[in-house]
Amino acid sequence: MDRIYNRIAGQSLERIAALSDGVFAIAMTLIVLDIRIAAPWQVHSERDLWLALVALGPRLLMYLVSFMTLGIFWVGQQTQLNLFARSDRTLSWIHIAFLATVTITPFSTMLLGQFITFRIALAIYWLNIVALGATLLWSWSYAMATGLGKPDVVDEATSRAMVRRIVVAQVLYALGAALCAFSTYLAIAAIMAVQVGYALGLNWGGHRTRAPG
Amino acid sequence: MDRIYNRIAGQSLERIAALSDGVFAIAMTLIVLDIRIAAPWQVHSERDLWLALVALGPRLLMYLVSFMTLGIFWVGQQTQLNLFARSDRTLSWIHIAFLATVTITPFSTMLLGQFITFRIALAIYWLNIVALGATLLWSWSYAMATGLGKPDVVDEATSRAMVRRIVVAQVLYALGAALCAFSTYLAIAAIMAVQVGYALGLNWGGHRTRAPG
């Protein structure tokens, strides 16, 4: 029986990684599809085109924010999968749930790009980030509870660092989103600041070698 | 000659898995593309945006249902591929047929999301699920008949469990769909209930370690 388990589980980790790379690749590319000149037939001069492109500013901004979001969570999921020795049916479903939150990103990105001054749009975008972090945290907690981690690699310290890092990131995102009380632009700027910090590998309560993002 | 066979077949299983991961990843992401504010130019206040989002309810519901459908059949196909020792030309074509039913899912999802109270839309969605199950059952039956399964892993019990599980699932989906006689919402709720059951790994006539979904 174990032989079946291990074979299926072994495959699973690879298939989860392959499906995830596909979903991330598509989500990263689709968020660009929405950046298009609204009324091309009204563009008659270089100046018209320039103004039309300037009008795309909010969407270009949201594309940057979402590309970083997806990049951070892609690295985060990859780091987890690299620390797992095997998978099981429940872990597969947790990652399918994680991928569901990834596929929602193009929707919340388009919404905020379209209605960048609306708090509801920002709230939905923030909830999307919360869902991305929550499913990733769920994945790690489940894997630790069921001993799916690589025994010779994952110790208590690593585990605590992973959890702390995700929690701290989410707290920072929440504080950033809260700034929409003053201005949605301010909130987006704050979220971007947190993302750039993670992309650059600044460690707020995380340990570099296992940085989940 | 066997050397050729084995090499090509060996590769095939990997290529089938890779193509499938790609098709599933795209189908899972495309079903979101259809969730967009119908008339953004009519949205002038937070309240307008909220109402516009509420109007997207049916599409969000269908997105959830279809994401679960695709997740279940992705796990189901993966479980089968993990139990096969090799592939052949016919099995490749059976899985290409299976992928055809996967690529149709975004269409039937959009259709039911758009016309959620129409029985024809629900019937087409249900036929899509039937086609997904039928091709997967065809794949398993063919593999068993031609001895493509891993000899040391796949025994009579496993085989019976796989077939029984797919058949039972399809019977439950059919019963759920039949509820559209009363209300399409009721039918969709019943289909979701079956899906959640499978996602949670409840075993109606299936054996956990080989659960195809």
Place this chain on the structure above:
Amino acid sequence: MDRIYNRIAGQSLERIAALSDGVFAIAMTLIVLDIRIAAPWQVHSERDLWLALVALGPRLLMYLVSFMTLGIFWVGQQTQLNLFARSDRTLSWIHIAFLATVTITPFSTMLLGQFITFRIALAIYWLNIVALGATLLWSWSYAMATGLGKPDVVDEATSRAMVRRIVVAQVLYALGAALCAFSTYLAIAAIMAVQVGYALGLNWGGHRTRAPG
């Protein structure tokens, strides 16, 4: 120096396969995107929906034809890659050219689905099939000429069979397309007949174990 060559070349075959699986997966899924109710706001009854779906007939037909086309050429390319021992820069570019003809398929499919009674649309679709076959033939001829095939697997007989099979298929497609002189539907039916024949593995001048499609 050889060590560099082999490493890079070895990787290349895998990367070509991975890129190809991605392109085929997306092309197979995108040809569905075009199948959508033209004027949903005009659908008020089950009967309206039924008529709207019937009106989608030509697009559904073209979806089937193109899915089979893509399936045949995916299997065909895969068979070739499995028979190659290594790749080089030129072979990579031949396969990038092949993928260009794959990415054009959704365009020619949409065009013929939209203008199914127009000879120009059919001619373009046929030229697409010609380009798919020509690049695959180019790939095989180049690989044979430069000795990239697996020495212990690929012999004269295999090589001749591969070439003959592609040529025969293209002749049959050309004859089918020529029927548009009478009716484009007749031509499409003939092309489908050829495809079904290949999908079922009927061997017109090909050898089953190396059937390129």
Place this chain on the structure above:
Amino acid sequence: MDRIYNRIAGQSLERIAALSDGVFAIAMTLIVLDIRIAAPWQVHSERDLWLALVALGPRLLMYLVSFMTLGIFWVGQQTQLNLFARSDRTLSWIHIAFLATVTITPFSTMLLGQFITFRIALAIYWLNIVALGATLLWSWSYAMATGLGKPDVVDEATSRAMVRRIVVAQVLYALGAALCAFSTYLAIAAIMAVQVGYALGLNWGGHRTRAPG
């Protein structure tokens, strides 16, 4: 600690390659999506369809240019990844930045296809090519500086050749783009000439066995 690093890094190279193949596959396919008859309802005769297709000329041209651009940079990135022994967090982020410039390509392609006589559209397309080259150059310089290259494969000569090749290519692209002072068509023709040169493997200051494009 090294054991963790190496495992994660080892995985990373594969995951970066997988994500990249996905992003390139989607970008290569999406640039076709924009090639569609503007007003199908106005097409009543074979002649109308022919004229409508002729009107798509600029978009078909841009599709060809961009497909070659993506092909060149796919081969270029692949060549680099094949020469790396391992990856680290920073290299992953450099390649995520590279992929961001890849996902922007469908946008700049559509823009230039739509406004092929506008200098701003050409400038944006050229800046996209600059960004593709700059991130790839960044990736190579970082990998050399931190010793991520395969020690037995990558020597000073290889490294200089890689850098020189990218720089020379960018200079040629810049000169080509500058021709838009006279005509954007002339500039596009020049850019295509450079691309065809690289696709054919002409070596301007590059060494064939490590040609990055």
